[in-house]
Amino acid sequence: MQDSRSGCLDPAEMARRVRLDILEMIAAAGSGHPGGSFSAVEILVELFFNRMRIDPSDPERDDRDRFVLSKGHACPALYSVMARRGYFDPSELVTLRKTGSRLQGHPDRLRLPCLDSSSGSLGQGFGVAAGLARGLSMLGLDSRVYCLLGDGELQEGCVWEAAACAAHAGLSNLTAIVDCNGIQLDGRVEDIQSVEPLALRWQSFGWHAVPADGHSFRSLGSAFDEAESSGVPSVVLARTVKGRGVSFMENTCAWHGGCPGADQLAEARREILEGGR
Numbered sequence: 001m002q003d004s005r006s007g008c009l010d011p012a013e014m015a016r017r018v019r020l021d022i023l024e025m026i027a028a029a030g031s032g033h034p035g036g037s038f039s040a041v042e043i044l045v046e047l048f049f050n051r052m053r054i055d056p057s058d059p060e061r062d063d064r065d066r067f068v069l070s071k072g073h074a075c076p077a078l079y080s081v082m083a084r085r086g087y088f089d090p091s092e093l094v095t096l097r098k099t100g101s102r103l104q105g106h107p108d109r110l111r112l113p114c115l116d117s118s119s120g121s122l123g124q125g126f127g128v129a130a131g132l133a134r135g136l137s138m139l140g141l142d143s144r145v146y147c148l149l150g151d152g153e154l155q156e157g158c159v160w161e162a163a164a165c166a167a168h169a170g171l172s173n174l175t176a177i178v179d180c181n182g183i184q185l186d187g188r189v190e191d192i193q194s195v196e197p198l199a200l201r202w203q204s205f206g207w208h209a210v211p212a213d214g215h216s217f218r219s220l221g222s223a224f225d226e227a228e229s230s231g232v233p234s235v236v237l238a239r240t241v242k243g244r245g246v247s248f249m250e251n252t253c254a255w256h257g258g259c260p261g262a263d264q265l266a267e268a269r270r271e272i273l274e275g276g277r
Helices: 011-029 034-039 041-051 072-085 090-095 124-138 157-168 189-193 198-204 217-228 262-274
Strands: 066-069 145-150 174-180 208-213 234-239
Touching (some): 011 041, 011 090, 011 262, 034 041, 041 072, 041 145, 041 217, 066 124, 072 090, 124 157, 124 174, 198 208
């Protein structure tokens, strides 16, 4: 496949644009998941603009790379990145969660065909990603599969079943990314059910684990390079901040889900435009 990575000229500016999209989408819908969407922005921008071999003009071609958003509630970030990458018109973003919209509250492959998988029930998307990687390997295609999970999601046992199967099958074409923002729906991950030590846990299942700063494009790029050259299934452990980019949303489970009021919306928009944290 011809390399169709766009090489985003200013990834930081694209990340800012995506955060504004997320904010406006959730405001228009009156509900959504801003915290985990904001924490994943740089990861998704890096993947869709600088990493994955994809062609928005031919989204179903067999030799493309695949992406699965296992933490499906963060779909506002995915929808924005896909729209900005050229899969559909960004004007559609404000239909998030509306009746009849293609952009539902969790990704629906039947409504938006350019998605590689539906997701929503935590843990299951990762199993789909492992299955995709196995199928591509059996077909002799050199396509890669990327799957984004949340750290709270790792409390699901089916994640580790899929990890064991992927390692046993030697799926070196599979890269998982864990959005390690440390917070889930109703508290801190470490207080609800710790998943640490993350690197050692993945390594014990036969995976190569790579740490990264999930808000640094340079760190993410280096981590993906290492992961993809490891020769085994690999995971990028991206340390992030829940609600990144809006100060009153950062590092709190209160903004795992919710919609800002008028004053909060204006403040959040101002902070994002100014590039503050």
